[in-house]
Amino acid sequence: MQRLLDGLIKFRQEDYEKHKTLFSKLKRKQEPHTLFIACSDSRVMPEMITKSLPGELFVVRNVANLVPPYRETHQEYVATTSAIEYAVKALKVENIVVCGHSNCGGCAAIYYSEDILNTLPDTKKWLELAENVKKRVMIHLKDENDKYMKEWLTEQINILEQIKHLLTYPYIKEKYLKKELNIYGFYYMIETGEVFIFNYENGAFELSN
Known part of the structure; x- marks a missing residue:
C-alpha cells in the first residue's frame, strides 16, 4: 500500500x-474518441499500450474482455452494457476496440472443471458468455493436447466473438453500417509488447506497424 x-x-x-x-x-x-474493452488482467494497461493521454480512452475492463449480447431489458451484466451504451450513445465515441491478450486467465477458465467453477460462482456465471468461444475452438483445434494452440485460438476467437456480440446492439450496428463507428480487434502479446490487429479482409490478426 x-x-x-x-x-x-x-x-x-x-x-x-x-x-x-x-x-x-x-x-x-470528457470527449474520448475510443471505447476500449479490455481484460481486467493487471498486466494489460490500455493507456500504456496505446500511449494515450487522459481523456482519450473510455475503458471497460472485465474478466476475459467479454461483451454480453444485446437484450432489450438487461437484468444482469449491466456494469458492462451500461458502459458500452454510455460510450456510444452519450459520448459518441468514433471507435470501439476489443483487446484480448496472451496468457489470459479468464479465457483459460472457460475450460475449468465444474468442481473448480463451482467454487467461483460469479466467475462461472460470467464465463457463460464465452460458451460459444469454447465450441468454436473445439471445431478448429486439431490436437486437443496442444495447449499452446488451444490458448492462442481461444484468446483470438474470443476477440472475434465479442465483436460479433457488439454488432447485436442496434445502435452500434446502425452506426457501424453507416461508417460512423469503427470496430477493431486487438491481440496484445504481453511478453513481446506486440499488438496484432484483426484484418477483416483476410480474416487474420496482423502485427501492427
Missing part, C-alpha cells in the same frame, strides 16, 4: 504538472 501512496505523490508532482493544461481542459467534460 505504501507503494501506491508514494505513487499518488509522484503523480501529482510529476505527471500532473507535465499535463497540467490538459487536466484543466478535462475539468468539466
